[in-house]
């Protein structure tokens with residue numbers, strides 16, 4: 001069983017949602033933290049709260065992970081702080097929602113930049129040191145969206161399919177190095193993921209970030225290479241999608257997303273949302 005006590009964990013996207021839950025849970029398990037996201041104020045507030053309740057070191061690095069130079073900048077700061085990273089939780093992520101051709105292009109690029117480019121950048125830069133030290137762990141937060149094409153979340157699901165494939169391949173490459181790599185696949189989770197759009201999640205079908213974070217960290221501690229930290233039906237959906245032709249799966253997913261109104265999404269005015 002992996003012990004988080006006195007390890008140093010980097011959590012990206014720690015300013016809210018799942019990342020905040022990962023940070024709080026890791027601190028309660030005795031891990032020191034490096035919190036990364038754009039919202040410096042939110043990170044400092046969280047860091048202050050964690051320091052008050054847990055005897056762990058918490059550092060904050062404000063970074064825009066959609067900037068291709070940011071993984072190197074984050075790692076430079078970690079080195080300046082004199083830290084060795086034992087666990088990387090690649091959680092930061094975002095995605096465009098709505099019909100691909102009817103929505104702005106830029107958020108799709110940002111989604112690839114944050115969910116894919118920054119993720120592999122941080123894995124490359126921090127993973128090398130872990131292998132050199134013969135120990136360490138990486139948790140890449142993908143999604144149940146990784147397992148099938150998702151009309152109205154087309155590029156987002158594709159980024160998560162990348163994370164799934166990349167993580168499984170890397171886990172095998174480093175299998176005998178002392179470094180463990182795990183993908184986590186939450187289903188719908190009650191966070192601000194759809195904030196600033198008219199899209200919403202059905203509260204009855206969502207898990208809480210606190211539960212998802214706890215199950216992810218338990219699974220990693222147990223040595224799993226894959227984690228489905230949400231409700232059991234998420235996993236059943238993933239298996240079902242493997243049984244049918246991909247065109248059928250895309251049709252069904254498109255139907256479900258239309259029922260959820262994702263074919264008719266617009267952005268909320270930032271001033272009022």
Ligand SMILES: NC(=O)c1ccc[n+]([C@@H]2O[C@H](COP(=O)([O-])OP(=O)(O)OC[C@H]3O[C@@H](n4cnc5c(N)ncnc54)[C@H](OP(=O)(O)O)[C@@H]3O)[C@@H](O)[C@H]2O)c1
Nearest residue numbers: 013015017018037038039065066092093143188189191192
């Ligand atoms: N919620 C779900 O239903 C669900 C389901 C499966 C998987 N996931 C995955 O879980 C992860 C966390 O999502 P969430 O639901 O917690 O969403 P969220 O509440 O919107 O939080 C997203 C986090 O990512 C950070 N982030 C976004 N863009 C960034 C950028 N350019 N640079 C640095 N940080 C950035 C945000 O921080 P700043 O805005 O401060 O930068 C925030 O901390 C994502 O990878 C998501 O794909 C979510």
